Amino acid sequence: MLTSDLVRYYIDGDHIIPLFISRRESSRYLRICREVIHIFADHEGKRRKELSDALEQYESTSTDFKIYRGLAKLLLDNCNFAPIWEGDYSQLRQKVFEKAQTAYPIVLQPDLLHQTTKHLVLKEIGEEFGETSERLDGLLYGDLSENLILTGTEREMSPRELLRRYNLALAQGILYRAVRMRIWIQQDFKPVFKYIKLAQLIHEIRPVASGGYEILLDGPASVLRRTQKYGIHMARFLPGLLLAKGWRMSALVETEQGLKTFALDAACGLHTFYRKEHPFDSSLEEKFFTAFQAAKTDWHIHREADVIDLKETVLIPDFTFTHPDGRRLHMEIVGFWTPEYLEKKLAKLKRASRPDMIIAVNETLNCSKEEFDGEVIFFKTGLRPQRVIDVLETNPEG
Amino acid sequence: MDQGYKSLVHLTTGKHIPGDRNRALCFFVVRLKILQYFRCDLSAIADDYLSRDQKVEIQMEVRLKFEAGTLVLENWEDPKPPPSFTWDRRLERWRAFAMAYSQILQWLDERNYDVKDDACHFHSLDLHAKSDFDLRPYQKESLLAWEQSGRRGSVVLPTGTGKSIVALKAIESAGLSTLVVAPTIDLMNQWYDLLSGTFDVEVGIVGGGYHELRDITVTTYDSAYIYIDQYGDRFGLLVFDEVHHLPAPKNSHIPQMSIAPNHLGLTATYRRLDGLHLKLRSLIGPVVYQRSIKDFKGEHLSDYEIVRISVPLEPEEKTRYDEHHDVYASYAREHGVAYFGSKSRPWEEFIRESSYDQKARRALLARREALKITLGARRKMEVLDSLIKQYHSQRVIIFTENNDLVYHISKNFLIPAITHQTKIIERKEILDRFRSGIYHLIVTSKVLNEGVDIPEANVAVILSGSASPREHLQRLGRILRKRSGKKALLYEVITKGTKETGVSYRRRASDAYQ
Numbered sequence: 001m002l003t004s005d006l007v008r009y010y011i012d013g014d015h016i017i018p019l020f021i022s023r024r025e026s027s028r029y030l031r032i033c034r035e036v037i038h039i040f041a042d043h044e045g046k047r048r049k050e051l052s053d054a055l056e057q058y059e060s061t062s063t064d065f066k067i068y069r070g071l072a073k074l075l076l077d078n079c080n081f082a083p084i085w086e087g088d089y090s091q092l093r094q095k096v097f098e099k100a101q102t103a104y105p106i107v108l109q110p111d112l113l114h115q116t117t118k119h120l121v122l123k124e125i126g127e128e129f130g131e132t133s134e135r136l137d138g139l140l141y142g143d144l145s146e147n148l149i150l151t152g153t154e155r156e157m158s159p160r161e162l163l164r165r166y167n168l169a170l171a172q173g174i175l176y177r178a179v180r181m182r183i184w185i186q187q188d189f190k191p192v193f194k195y196i197k198l199a200q201l202i203h204e205i206r207p208v209a210s211g212g213y214e215i216l217l218d219g220p221a222s223v224l225r226r227t228q229k230y231g232i233h234m235a236r237f238l239p240g241l242l243l244a245k246g247w248r249m250s251a252l253v254e255t256e257q258g259l260k261t262f263a264l265d266a267a268c269g270l271h272t273f274y275r276k277e278h279p280f281d282s283s284l285e286e287k288f289f290t291a292f293q294a295a296k297t298d299w300h301i302h303r304e305a306d307v308i309d310l311k312e313t314v315l316i317p318d319f320t321f322t323h324p325d326g327r328r329l330h331m332e333i334v335g336f337w338t339p340e341y342l343e344k345k346l347a348k349l350k351r352a353s354r355p356d357m358i359i360a361v362n363e364t365l366n367c368s369k370e371e372f373d374g375e376v377i378f379f380k381t382g383l384r385p386q387r388v389i390d391v392l393e394t395n396p397e398g
Numbered sequence: 399m400d401q402g403y404k405s406l407v408h409l410t411t412g413k414h415i416p417g418d419r420n421r422a423l424c425f426f427v428v429r430l431k432i433l434q435y436f437r438c439d440l441s442a443i444a445d446d447y448l449s450r451d452q453k454v455e456i457q458m459e460v461r462l463k464f465e466a467g468t469l470v471l472e473n474w475e476d477p478k479p480p481p482s483f484t485w486d487r488r489l490e491r492w493r494a495f496a497m498a499y500s501q502i503l504q505w506l507d508e509r510n511y512d513v514k515d516d517a518c519h520f521h522s523l524d525l526h527a528k529s530d531f532d533l534r535p536y537q538k539e540s541l542l543a544w545e546q547s548g549r550r551g552s553v554v555l556p557t558g559t560g561k562s563i564v565a566l567k568a569i570e571s572a573g574l575s576t577l578v579v580a581p582t583i584d585l586m587n588q589w590y591d592l593l594s595g596t597f598d599v600e601v602g603i604v605g606g607g608y609h610e611l612r613d614i615t616v617t618t619y620d621s622a623y624i625y626i627d628q629y630g631d632r633f634g635l636l637v638f639d640e641v642h643h644l645p646a647p648k649n650s651h652i653p654q655m656s657i658a659p660n661h662l663g664l665t666a667t668y669r670r671l672d673g674l675h676l677k678l679r680s681l682i683g684p685v686v687y688q689r690s691i692k693d694f695k696g697e698h699l700s701d702y703e704i705v706r707i708s709v710p711l712e713p714e715e716k717t718r719y720d721e722h723h724d725v726y727a728s729y730a731r732e733h734g735v736a737y738f739g740s741k742s743r744p745w746e747e748f749i750r751e752s753s754y755d756q757k758a759r760r761a762l763l764a765r766r767e768a769l770k771i772t773l774g775a776r777r778k779m780e781v782l783d784s785l786i787k788q789y790h791s792q793r794v795i796i797f798t799e800n801n802d803l804v805y806h807i808s809k810n811f812l813i814p815a816i817t818h819q820t821k822i823i824e825r826k827e828i829l830d831r832f833r834s835g836i837y838h839l840i841v842t843s844k845v846l847n848e849g850v851d852i853p854e855a856n857v858a859v860i861l862s863g864s865a866s867p868r869e870h871l872q873r874l875g876r877i878l879r880k881r882s883g884k885k886a887l888l889y890e891v892i893t894k895g896t897k898e899t900g901v902s903y904r905r906r907a908s909d910a911y912q
Contacts, residue, residue: 062756063752063755063759090821090823090824090827097814099812100812101837104786104790104838104839105787105790105811106812118809118811118812122812140808141808141809144805144819202489203488204488216488220465220493220627221466221467221468221627221651223484223493224468224484224495224654225495227651228647229623229648229651311490
């Protein structure tokens with residue numbers, strides 16, 4: 001991500017707006033991306049200082065230096081550096097300085113009284129280490145970050161990818177100072193809530209009449225004072241929000257001109273680099289879903305379509321069934337999993353204690369019917385749609 | 399009976415009673431402590447209570463929990479919460495800042511609540527300083543004043559009067575897990591040295607690439623801001639070095655998100671121009687003790703002598719300097735920017751301009767180049783050379799605020815260097831060796847600015863200065879420690895005929911010279 005000084009934006013009325021690199025400008029900046037990537041590639045095996053000098057040189061001719069630096073920062077995060085010599089630098093220095101101390105003063109201009117120069121000292125130490133005094137001179141601070149050698153990158157990045165990351169990083173950078181974030185999503189609840197949880201944000205969920213949810217996000221202390229403390233968490237979450245189709249967000253951001261609104265939606269052209277997981281947790285679910293769609297029934301099946309708020313966390317049932325007459329029931333499948341997973345899952349289901357919840361449990365799992373509050377279906381290897389339909393039809397909550 | 403017995407057992411373990419929506423069952427008063435005291439048969443009691451059809455009350459223990467920098471109150475039945483608690487409707491619980499901890503415990507105690515305190519994760523430490531400090535009278539007074547104000551508040555003493563000694567004694571006296579917060583990594587390192595040298599415990603570090611939590615831990619304001627919501631329950635005493643940094647909006651989270659009942663703030667410059675120091679009182683307590691530098695003149699600080707040496711640039715340097723300076727100066731004249739960072743016309747405005755205006759940017763870069771030339775002027779190195787010849791048997795600290803120059807000097811004179819990049823172990827070793835006399839010289843960047851304690855130094859050479867009077871004052875303070883009968887020497891080496899001279903003049907106006 002970018003450092004806050006590299007975040008470019010402007011304030012227009014009540015809004016704070018990032019200065020994205022637009023599609024219109026992209027050919028010019030793609031060239032710059034290519035050149036910056038090239039500078040990095042050119043400096044593999046060279047000192048970090050040389051790399052930063054080259055970057056400074058490159059940016060110095062332009063007032064766009066914030067963009068240049070931003071691009072460089074994103075590439076730098078992706079770089080590996082290592083010292084040129086494997087030895088213990090602080091020990092080497094200690095030897096040199098101790099030796100020097102006995103030979104003091106070390107002078108630039110030897111005179112009658114003071115004759116020791118650094119080269120005399122380095123030569124003596126160098127003999128001990130089997131190095132020349134010149135090489136020792138270079139090694140003395142070889143472990144300083146500017147003297148580290150660029151050894152390679154974590155992963156290749158194309159100019160287009162760099163540009164996309166840059167625009168995303170700008171949006172994230174504005175969120176650093178956010179005090180609250182409101183999002184609207186209509187689908188893909190599971191990945192979004194996964195990243196809400198990873199970012200350790202607290203949610204407040206409201207269903208929206210037109211479908212989907214409005215979710216208010218902030219942190220524990222947000223009820224006590226206006227705080228930017230969770231802004232960085234919101235920034236980390238943003239690429240997760242981008243996984244949802246048709247998302248929208250509006251954040252309240254502290255600026256030098258007071259609180260401003262930062263609004264974005266799916267049409268803003270940002271791309272995420274977080275990955276969406278395989279849509280089904282298991283092949284069992286996938287098979288069941290396909291089979292149910294083919295089954296003869298008025299019930300419709302939806303995958304991960306509802307969010308049940310459990311405050312600290314949410315429960316997103318694997319399936320939701322709707323009937324044209326308005327009945328709506330959920331089903332959670334407890335398949336083959338580790339004991340720890342099962343324990344957590346059971347606790348979660350218990351907390352939900354929703355009578356409109358059907359639970360399908362693999363018979364080979366060691367749990368009894370009493371452990372669940374709702375309707376329980378036991379199955380052995382596969383789950384047949386008809387059994388579920390039977391339960392749907394008899395459930396009083398439907 | 400079975401159902402009732404189960405309920406009681408759940409009460410004792412603090413878990414929810416099954417079906418606790420049935421409120422009638424919940425209003426019991428069974429004081430578990432009393433039960434335990436009389437060694438009653440729990441099941442019999444439960445049987446007894448629940449067989450009656452009348453409403454009996456069980457007042458559950460009120461439970462306090464630390465949660466991400468806040469306190470959460472559980473089993474609170476009253477619709478009105480204790481002071482400073484707010485209803486958090488998101489998670490449906492009562493919440494307050496962790497700093498309310500001591501106050502809330504007292505409040506609950508006064509009202510005879512049974513409290514289960516799950517919030518507190520700091521503990522008592524039996525601390526003994528390895529060597530006994532000979533406290534000066536004002537140090538004793540300040541310690542006493544702090545203790546008498548409930549171990550809260552700030553001590554305001556000039557730099558170089560041993561504020562850190564007061565802090566060490568305060569830590570010993572409080573005897574609780576302690577977090578020391580310093581403004582820079584280097585100062586944090588300095589506290590690490592000081593604490594591990596004073597107490598026989600391992601000192602933890604959070605910040606500067608370290609993340610080791612111990613009963614006594616040092617950190618920076620920046621790291622504390624990030625981690626306090628995780629560790630705010632682990633310390634009973636917070637020490638804020640240079641406490642004038644604390645009221646900044648971010649930093650104020652640190653005391654708010656910690657349950658520590660004790661706080662100590664230290665500074666030489668309590669007042670802030672923005673007036674935010676007024677917030678300190680509610681954050682960590684009042685100023686409990688204050689002395690100004692005038693109270694100390696000639697008493698605890700050694701006398702010092704300032705020697706100023708101006709060196710000209712060499713012709714080649716001068717040419718390059720003039721070139722760069724002209725670029726900057728002509729822009730500055732045209733646009734009314736003051737020379738070298740004075741605030742007469744907003745400097746920030748110029749910096750902002752340089753981000754979109756090509757000319758302004760060129761001017762800024764030119765100014766930087768010009769400064770670089772004056773800082774590292776070759777003649778300065780010659781002066782340094784002769785000073786080293788003269789004083790190498792004394793204890794000399796060479797200051798320069800430019801990191802590159804520090805390493806340049808270190809490599810050319812083979813003098814150990816300390817910058818913000820120096821690792822904590824190496825740094826400690828260099829300082830130890832300097833103190834014990836193995837090393838006579840060290841060169842350092844502005845890292846030793848605020849409050850770093852090197853009492854053995856008696857010669858300082860400042861090779862380049864910044865325009866901030868406060869900074870300079872504190873630098874001086876460090877050198878000016880009393881050494882038996884010796885006059886400390888401060889050499890200020892500046893470049894003649896450049897704008898740097900002006901900076902030094904301005905600096906002299908600060909009250910350290912009066």
